[in-house]
Amino acid sequence: MFISYLSVLVTVVFGLIPSSNGKMDAAAEFRYADANSDGYISAAEFRTYMMDEGLTDDQINAKFAEIDTNRDGRINRTENAAIFQRWEEEYKQGLQEWFQSADTNRDGRLSLNEVLTRSLADGDTESDTTVVFNAVDTNTDRMLSKDEFMSYDWGDEEDE
Numbered sequence: 313m314f315i316s317y318l319s320v321l322v323t324v325v326f327g328l329i330p331s332s333n334g335k336m337d338a339a340a341e342f343r344y345a346d347a348n349s350d351g352y353i354s355a356a357e358f359r360t361y362m363m364d365e366g367l368t369d370d371q372i373n374a375k376f377a378e379i380d381t382n383r384d385g386r387i388n389r390t391e392n393a394a395i396f397q398r399w400e401e402e403y404k405q406g407l408q409e410w411f412q413s414a415d416t417n418r419d420g421r422l423s424l425n426e427v428l429t430r431s432l433a434d435g436d437t438e439s440d441t442t443v444v445f446n447a448v449d450t451n452t453d454r455m456l457s458k459d460e461f462m463s464y465d466w467g468d469e470e471d472e
């Protein structure tokens with residue numbers, strides 16, 4: 313999962329590298345992407361900004377079109393804030409769906425066995441999964457509550 317699925321989720325949903333604490337800061341990303349500081353992210357600035365994400369030109373253009381909702385050829389702060397909010401919601405929803413599908417006995421929490429069943433099927437190793445499980449299990453009760461699961465900084469997985 314954990315590792316492969318969620319890092320893919322972070323990359324696909326956000327399509328961007330989370331800032332150092334793993335949280336997306338829409339305003340900071342905007343300032344960074346708006347290289348000439350004119351208050352808009354042009355198509356060229358967006359291409360430069362997305363350069364290291366490993367996306368094709370078509371994917372970058374599609375992403376730009378998705379964000380530029382009024383189709384004026386540039387991204388303003390309102391559009392930028394809106395897309396970050398949507399990505400965050402999709403990210404949370406993806407986590408929730410993962411949690412629910414892994415919780416096979418439906419007790420509202422995940423045991424290591426439940427997590428392993430899912431993550432081994434996804435191609436993760438037992439040792440990697442156990443390390444992540446222990447990191448998410450902040451109160452060390454050997455179960456992952458929904459709170460522990462949702463508040464874990466999954467953005468970090470992308471760097472591993």
Ligand SMILES: *[C@@H]1O[C@H](CO)[C@@H](O)[C@H](O)[C@H]1NC(C)=O
Pocket residue numbers: 380381382383388389390391
């Ligand atoms: C910013 O984008 C929003 C959504 O497309 C649009 O409604 C608004 O008019 C734009 N504002 C400026 C200043 O371009």
